[in-house]
Amino acid sequence: MLSTGAMRAHLLAARLAGPVATTREESLRSYRLFAARDPRVLLGLDPEDWAVPDLVRLMAERCGVSADPSHVSGPDVIDPERTLAALEAFAVRLGEAVEARAPVVFGTGHPQRLLGFYASLAEALSAAGCAVLTPAQGRGVDVATRFGVRTYTLDYVRGVALVREPGARARGGATGAHSHSPLPVRVALESLVEAGGPLPELVVGDHGWVCGAGQLGIDAMGLADTDDPALFVGEAEGTVAVAVPLDDAVRSEHYLPLTRYVLDRACPSR
Numbered sequence: 100m101l102s103t104g105a106m107r108a109h110l111l112a113a114r115l116a117g118p119v120a121t122t123r124e125e126s127l128r129s130y131r132l133f134a135a136r137d138p139r140v141l142l143g144l145d146p147e148d149w150a151v152p153d154l155v156r157l158m159a160e161r162c163g164v165s166a167d168p169s170h171v172s173g174p175d176v177i178d179p180e181r182t183l184a185a186l187e188a189f190a191v192r193l194g195e196a197v198e199a200r201a202p203v204v205f206g207t208g209h210p211q212r213l214l215g216f217y218a219s220l221a222e223a224l225s226a227a228g229c230a231v232l233t234p235a236q237g238r239g240v241d242v243a244t245r246f247g248v249r250t251y252t253l254d255y256v257r258g259v260a261l262v263r264e265p266g267a268r269a270r271g272g273a274t275g276a277h278s279h280s281p282l283p284v285r286v287a288l289e290s291l292v293e294a295g296g297p298l299p300e301l302v303v304g305d306h307g308w309v310c311g312a313g314q315l316g317i318d319a320m321g322l323a324d325t326d327d328p329a330l331f332v333g334e335a336e337g338t339v340a341v342a343v344p345l346d347d348a349v350r351s352e353h354y355l356p357l358t359r360y361v362l363d364r365a366c367p368s369r
Contacts, residue, residue, distance in 0.1 A: 100363040100364075101356060101359050101360045101363060103183060106183060106186070106356065106357075106360050107179050107180075107183060109353075109356050110179045110182055110183075110345070111179055113349055113350075113353035114346060114349060115177075115182070115345040115346050115349060115353060115354075115357075116177040116178065116179035116182045116344070116345055116346070117176065117177065117179060118174045118175075118176050119174060119175055119176065119177055119324070119325065119345075119346040120174070120346055120348065120349070121174070121175045121324050121325050121326050121346060121348075122172070122173065122174060122175060123164075123165070123170060123171060123172055123173050123174070123175050124171065124172055125175075125325075125326045126158070126164065126175050126325045126326045127151075127155075127171060128326070129326040129327070129328055130151050130154040130155060130158070130328055131151055133149060133154060133328050133329065133332070134148075134149055134150055134151045134154060139279060140279075140327075140328070140329060141310070141329055142279055142280075142281055142306050142307045142309075142310035142311065142327070142329040142330070143280075143281025143284070143285075143307045143310040143311030143314050143329075144310040144313070144314055144329045144332065144333050144338060145314055146329075146332050146333070146336060146338075147336065149328075149332060152168060154328050154332070155168060157328070157331060157332065157335060158325060158328060158331060161181065161331040161334065161335070161342065161344060162177050162178065162181060162325050162331065162344040163176060163177050163178025163180075163181050163344070164176055164177070164325050175325040175326075177325060177344050177345060177346070178344075181344055182343060182344050182345050185341060185342065185343040185344060186343055186357065186360060186361060187364065188341045189320055189341045189343055189361055190360075190361045190362075190363075190364035190365040191364075191365070192301070192318070192320055192340055192341055193220070193224070193301075193303075193361060193362075193365035193366075194364070194365035194366065196224065196229060196300065196301045197224060197227045197228075197229060197365060197366055199300070200227075200228040200229055200230075201229055201299075201300035201301055202229065202230040202231075202232050202297045202298070202299050202300055203221070203224055203229050203230070203231055203232065203299055203300070203301045203302070203303060204231075204232050204234075204260065204284070204287060204299040204301075204302045204303070204304075204308075204312070205217045205218075205220065205221045205231065205258055205259040205260065205302075205303050205304055206259065206260035206261070206283065206284055206287070206302065206303075206304040206308035207259055207260070207261055207275075207304050207305055207306075207308065208261075208262075208277060208278040208279055208280070208304075208305055208306035208307060208308065209277060209305055209306070209347055209348070210256070210259075210261040210274065210275035210276075210277075211274065211275075211277070211351065212347060212348055212349070212350075212351050212354070213305060213322065213347065213351070213354060214256060214257070214259055214261070214275075214351070215351050215352075215354065215355060215358075216322075216351075216354040216355065216357060216358050217259045217303060217304065218256065218257035218258060218259050219355070219358040219362075220303065220358060220361070220362070221257060221258035221259055222257065222258065223362050223366060225258065227366055230297070231258040232287075232291065232297075232299055233255040233258060233260070234287045234288070234290040234291045234294070235253050235286050235287045235289075235290035236253060236254060236255050237252060237253065237254070238252070238253050238286055238290065239251070239252060239253075240252070240253055240262060240280070240282050240283050240286050241282070242262070242278065242280045242282055243280075249264070249265055250265055251263060251264060251265065251276060251278070251283075252265075253283055253286060253287065254275065256275070259304075260283060260284075260287060260304075260308070261275030261276070261278075262275060262276050262278050262280075262283050263275055263276060264276045278306065278307065279306045279307055280306075280307045280311075281307035281308075281310055281311025281314070282307070282311070283307065283308070283311075284302065284304075284307060284308045284311040284312050285311055285315070288312070288315065288317070298317070299312075299317060300317075300318060301317070301318045301319070301320070301340075302317055302318070302319040302320075303319075303320060303321055304319075304321045305321045305322050305323060305327075305330075305347060306327065308321065309321040309323075309330055309333070309339055309342075310329050310330060310333055310338070310339065313333050313338040313339045313340070314333075314338055318340045319339055319340060320339065320340040320341035320342070320343075321341075321342070321343065322342075322343045322345055322347055323342050323343065323344060323345075323347065324344075324345070324346055324347045324348070325344070327347070330342035331344070
């Protein structure tokens with residue numbers, strides 16, 4: 100079993116926590132947009148009203164970023180102790196899903212970075228008897244972009260949902276589009292309802308996959324950077340089950356030890 104000390108060292112060495120690549124400027128911009136209820140950063144959440152100072156305090160509490168409102172530049176910082184505590188909570192909820200043989204949906208808006216992390220979890224849960232659902236594969240999803248509304252395609256790779264840009268390579272490849280939209284998870288869930296279920300008892304992912312599912316009353320949890328306040332607000336308001344603070348854009352191989360760490364705790368007898 101990967102020890103807590105070894106995981107802490109990995110988080111810092113890979114810059115998943117500690118000083119991260121996400122800048123304070125990027126985070127503050129997201130907090131301002133969130134306070135203005137910009138749908139690009141709400142990620143499908145319908146939260147209470149949050150002022151920027153309240154968001155800064157929340158993110159300091161949940162992530163470990165600076166609570167000083169005069170700190171407006173430089174790299175943001177994630178406290179590895181908060182990441183470790185959230186990973187423990189993540190593992191507990193995953194273990195509950197395994198024990199219940201619960202149906203689960205995995206989805207990511209960061210396929211280039213996080214697909215391997217989620218896919219390994221999906222494979223482990225499937226082997227443990229959970230149904231890893233893959234609804235609405237191939238269905239179009241109309242997503243608002245800076246170029247206007249474009250129709251993306253919902254696809255699955257190793258049990259993990261992602262979206263592909265118009266004209267992208269045929270289904271089954273590992274690449275996909277970076278997306279914050281909650282529309283893919285809504286389309287996936289609508290498809291399950293149309294088919295008569297079962298609905299997932301847990302959604303695991305990031306961005307709109309977590310917030311979109313949580314807003315619809317489904318247990319949802321995942322990873323979030325310091326410029327993604329929606330997941331932490333959702334956690335504070337009870338819409339999101341677990342939000343794990345870490346840099347979500349480092350090299351994909353750096354997330355694989357997290358898979359081992361979580362599964363060691365969620366499925367110790369596997």
